[in-house]
Amino acid sequence: MTDYDVNAEKVLSLALDLGKSMVKCSAEINRVEETVIRICYAYGIKKAQVFSIISLITATVIEDNGQPHTQTRRIYAYSTNFGRLEKLNALSRKICEETPDIDEARKELNEICSEEKTFSVKACIGHIVAASAFTIFFRGTVLDALAAAPIGLIIYLMNAYIKARGMSRLFFTALTSALAGTLALIFVRIGFGDNPGTIMIGDIMLIIPGLMLINSVREMLCGDVMSGLLRLLESIIIAMSIACGFAIPLLLSGYIL
Numbered sequence: 001m002t003d004y005d006v007n008a009e010k011v012l013s014l015a016l017d018l019g020k021s022m023v024k025c026s027a028e029i030n031r032v033e034e035t036v037i038r039i040c041y042a043y044g045i046k047k048a049q050v051f052s053i054i055s056l057i058t059a060t061v062i063e064d065n066g067q068p069h070t071q072t073r074r075i076y077a078y079s080t081n082f083g084r085l086e087k088l089n090a091l092s093r094k095i096c097e098e099t100p101d102i103d104e105a106r107k108e109l110n111e112i113c114s115e116e117k118t119f120s121v122k123a124c125i126g127h128i129v130a131a132s133a134f135t136i137f138f139r140g141t142v143l144d145a146l147a148a149a150p151i152g153l154i155i156y157l158m159n160a161y162i163k164a165r166g167m168s169r170l171f172f173t174a175l176t177s178a179l180a181g182t183l184a185l186i187f188v189r190i191g192f193g194d195n196p197g198t199i200m201i202g203d204i205m206l207i208i209p210g211l212m213l214i215n216s217v218r219e220m221l222c223g224d225v226m227s228g229l230l231r232l233l234e235s236i237i238i239a240m241s242i243a244c245g246f247a248i249p250l251l252l253s254g255y256i257l
Contacts, residue, residue: 007043007102008045008061008069009069011039011040011045012040012059012061012071014039014105015035015040016072016073017073017106017109018036018039018088018109019033019050019052019073020073021084021109021112022035022085022089023054023057024077024079025078025079025081025082025088026078026079026080026081026085026211026212027088029053029219030219030223032050032057033050033052035089035092036048036050036059037050038096039096040059041096042096042099045063046062046064048060049061053227054075054078054227054230054234055075055230057075058070058072059071077169080211084112084113087112088109088112091105091108091112119160124153127152127153127155127206128150128153130152130205130206131148131149131151131152131155131205131206132145132146132152134201135148135201135202135203136202139198140194140198140202141194141198143192143194144194144202146193147184147187147188147199148184148202150183151187151203152202152203152206155176155180155206156206158172158176158179169238170241173241173245174244174245176245177245178245178246178249180200180203180245180246181245181246181248181249182249184199184200184203185253185255196255204242204246207242208239208242209235212234212235213232213235215228215231216228216230219231
């Protein structure tokens with residue numbers, strides 16, 4: 001294998017690993033495909049074809065002599081991480097503008113992907129404020145809003161420290177919903193809240209896959225119909241798991257019977 005062959009394989013590997021990391025952060029599929037192609041072009045590869053959905057990304061580059069190189073990356077789980085996505089976008093722009101050594105770009109990519117998710121005070125406060133605000137918005141009382149706040153905090157902590165352990169997304173969503181519903185009922189039972197329904201609604205808004213639904217519509221409008229339909233189907237299934245999770249404590253307590 002010639003040096004050019006080695007470089008072609010290394011460029012393709014770098015581009016696909018960066019694209020995979022972007023998909024895992026919930027990036028739009030068309031942006032991922034464009035990023036992979038631009039990185040290949042930046043390193044002198046003139047022909048590149050990419051296909052990606054939310055669970056798979058594959059690409060083929062073709063040398064001037066017609067020799068193809070194909071690699072595939074399987075994506076088993078993804079979540080929303082805009083902080084990491086911003087760094088990945090910055091790295092892709094740096095590669096396209098400066099064309100650094102492949103090993104140097106690989107090292108920087110590995111550093112970004114190896115960063116552990118840490119406790120964020122801003123995100124914590126955001127969950128608390130959002131849960132309380134949505135409770136008020138849906139005609140809950142001030143006491144309901146105060147009850148929704150600690151539940152919002154628990155939802156954030158579960159997302160930050162339990163979801164990252166590789167738990168099934170559907171099971172995790174149902175578990176989180178069931179726990180939030182149980183806490184809402186307990187708070188009302190002890191007098192720390194007036195209506196468990198409005199407390200639950202305020203906390204449900206933290207779990208609803210709104211971004212996934214928006215991305216699904218956007219991708220279908222951009223021509224990525226398959227990826228858009230997959231995201232749409234997953235968002236519907238997650239919404240069903242949320243409903244099931246909140247229904248369990250309501251049924252067990254006899255609240256809706």
